Amino acid sequence: MCGIACLASPSSGKNCYKALEKLDYRGYDSAGMAGLADGEIEIFKTTGSVKNIEDFAKDFDCPLVIAHTRWATHGGPTKENAHPHLSYDGSLALVHNGIIENYQSLKTSLAECGIGFKSETDSEVVASLIAHESGSPLEKLSKATKRLEGSFALGVLFKEKVILATRRHSPLYIAVTTEGNMIASDVVCFIGLAKEFYALKEGEIAMVTEDKIELYDSQLKKIDISFCELEKDETSISLNGYEYYMEKEINEIPIIMRSFLSRYAKEDLLTPMKKLFEGVDNIALVGCGTAYHACLFGAKVLGERLNMPAHAYIASELKYSRPCFKNTLAILVSQSGETADTLGCVPIFKKLGLKTLAITNTEHSALARECDAYLPVCAGVELAVASTKAYVAQILTLYTLARYLSQEDFDIFSLSHLPEAAERLLGDYSRLASEILPAQRVFFIGRGLDSVTSQEAALKLKEITYKSAEGYPAGELKHGTLALIDKGTPVVVFATNQDLYKKTMANATEVKARGGKVILVAPSNFEKCDCDYFIPLPTLKDEAEYSLVSIIPFQSLAFLVCRALGYNPDKPRNLAKSVTVE
Numbered sequence: 253m254c255g256i257a258c259l260a261s262p263s264s265g266k267n268c269y270k271a272l273e274k275l276d277y278r279g280y281d282s283a284g285m286a287g288l289a290d291g292e293i294e295i296f297k298t299t300g301s302v303k304n305i306e307d308f309a310k311d312f313d314c315p316l317v318i319a320h321t322r323w324a325t326h327g328g329p330t331k332e333n334a335h336p337h338l339s340y341d342g343s344l345a346l347v348h349n350g351i352i353e354n355y356q357s358l359k360t361s362l363a364e365c366g367i368g369f370k371s372e373t374d375s376e377v378v379a380s381l382i383a384h385e386s387g388s389p390l391e392k393l394s395k396a397t398k399r400l401e402g403s404f405a406l407g408v409l410f411k412e413k414v415i416l417a418t419r420r421h422s423p424l425y426i427a428v429t430t431e432g433n434m435i436a437s438d439v440v441c442f443i444g445l446a447k448e449f450y451a452l453k454e455g456e457i458a459m460v461t462e463d464k465i466e467l468y469d470s471q472l473k474k475i476d477i478s479f480c481e482l483e484k485d486e487t488s489i490s491l492n493g494y495e496y497y498m499e500k501e502i503n504e505i506p507i508i509m510r511s512f513l514s515r516y517a518k519e520d521l522l523t524p525m526k527k528l529f530e531g532v533d534n535i536a537l538v539g540c541g542t543a544y545h546a547c548l549f550g551a552k553v554l555g556e557r558l559n560m561p562a563h564a565y566i567a568s569e570l571k572y573s574r575p576c577f578k579n580t581l582a583i584l585v586s587q588s589g590e591t592a593d594t595l596g597c598v599p600i601f602k603k604l605g606l607k608t609l610a611i612t613n614t615e616h617s618a619l620a621r622e623c624d625a626y627l628p629v630c631a632g633v634e635l636a637v638a639s640t641k642a643y644v645a646q647i648l649t650l651y652t653l654a655r656y657l658s659q660e661d662f663d664i665f666s667l668s669h670l671p672e673a674a675e676r677l678l679g680d681y682s683r684l685a686s687e688i689l690p691a692q693r694v695f696f697i698g699r700g701l702d703s704v705t706s707q708e709a710a711l712k713l714k715e716i717t718y719k720s721a722e723g724y725p726a727g728e729l730k731h732g733t734l735a736l737i738d739k740g741t742p743v744v745v746f747a748t749n750q751d752l753y754k755k756t757m758a759n760a761t762e763v764k765a766r767g768g769k770v771i772l773v774a775p776s777n778f779e780k781c782d783c784d785y786f787i788p789l790p791t792l793k794d795e796a797e798y799s800l801v802s803i804i805p806f807q808s809l810a811f812l813v814c815r816a817l818g819y820n821p822d823k824p825r826n827l828a829k830s831v832t833v834e
């Protein structure tokens with residue numbers, strides 16, 4: 253959802269470009285760079301991905317550079333709307349991630365002062381608003397941001413030879429790197445270049461020059477910076493021989509399961525959960541997209557094991573409803589920990605006096621900081637827009653939590669067989685992919701937790717292949733959707749629950765009777781039914797364990813179909829990885 257990288261160093265252009273490249277996953281509608289050369293601000297911007305500014309950046313040798321990759325919100329993906337935006341008087345250039353909700357009224361009042369605009373963006377309004385304020389760069393930025401409503405992470409290059417950065421809701425980090433002093437939307441930019449970083453707090457302003465980084469609070473009082481250790485190394489963001497991150501990340505699933513188990517065995521992360529759950533009678537799980545599917549899984553597994561009502565909510569819906577929760581623990585699930593819709597639920601839960609638990613892959617994220625407790629999902633850096641290993645890690649965390657809280661003698665090593673089971677499903681699904689390729693629409697059905705897997709499998713397929721795909725509880729099909737099944741329509745049937753197997757098979761038979769093509773996913777020891785394609789699962793303990801591995805073939809399938817269609821699986825159209833706007 254837009255990425256910002258700013259650098260103060262002698263050869264900023266080239267190195268700032270390298271940082272920006274790592275933020276490509278945040279949007280690829282347009283990119284741009286601005287620098288201060290001989291006292292003047294020079295800007296280069298273009299449509300398309302970061303790659304398109306590489307030639308310009310490599311020879312752009314100014315000491316202070318700001319750069320941006322855009323996911324369009326206000327105004328189309330045109331060159332005019334690309335960042336950086338120059339203020340009306342040319343005194344500063346600005347890059348922005350977020351949405352300014354009151355930009356129309358600010359634009360009108362600036363226009364009344366004779367200020368004109370070149371783009372349709374809310375961001376250009378912010379640039380001119382800052383320039384129009386009085387005082388030093390610090391004072392101007394502070395005064396202007398007080399007038400903004402909405403969310404923002406800003407990097408502002410002033411002619412006074414300084415870059416200022418500040419944020420509200422959207423993430424922003426600073427670090428002293430081997431390439432110079434850096435500001436970025438994600439710590440991935442610092443990997444291999446710095447050992448520590450600082451996550452800017454709401455309202456703080458970082459002042460970055462070639463020589464130093466200074467930090468100011470919202471009253472413009474200088475404060476100390478307490479840096480945190482950056483643990484990730486370069487292998488976590490390299491493609492490691494793969495052509496695409498998505499493929500690499502699917503193949504990492506057994507590895508990340510092992511790191512999860514070894515971290516939970518070494519660190520006592522679960523004991524504090526007992527206290528957190530004390531006095532809790534209900535559980536509310538909140539997330540978006542794939543993380544919401546993890547919440548559906550968590551609601552079933554925690555609810556059944558702890559014998560209490562547990563419900564999953566879509567964050568963007570919950571935020572504007574009138575939730576009535578009592579004695580409820582709120583669990584917020586997010587890979588990035590920066591999703592605006594999910595983060596926006598935290599104050600609502602706090603206002604209701606609820607305890608909050610973040611389940612996130614990003615330990616330094618706003619979500620982890622703002623909740624009362626957090627559990628790491630240990631999936632490592634996930635860069636492909638389509639979430640794969642993080643989904644498996646999220647449901648593994650929720651499953652582990654449910655087992656720990658419900659089972660007196662729970663031992664983390666009782667899950668040690670799972671990585672090997674996952675490994676067995678990293679097969680070659682190209683034959684299945686060639687069958688799915690001609691289909692206009694694909695259905696996924698299952699009962700219980702299999703219906704959650706169905707929804708996640710459908711999301712994966714539609715998000716990167718642009719095919720119409722739906723996931724349904726198997727019993728629901730005959731209540732309407734069966735009308736869409738005709739000759740050759742692929743229907744994936746997940747059937748991992750022995751008790752419900754016969755019922756699900758009856759639904760598969762209904763599909764066959766309409767000419768549909770049944771792709772069955774079931775444990776190899778279950779009685780086989782008449783199907784067109786069979787994906788056998790290794791024998792596991794329960795329905796939840798099957799959910800941890802049965803999704804893998806369909807992550808691979810989505811990848812293969814996407815590639816066969818000639819699309820880039822890492823950059824699906826219209827999407828971005830971290831959705832930091834509402």
Ligand code: M6R
Nearest residue numbers: 541542543586587588591638639
């Ligand atoms: O970072 P989050 O887990 O909060 O992101 C939530 C969704 O935006 C995300 O899962 C999205 O649905 C993925 N692109 C799905 O693959």
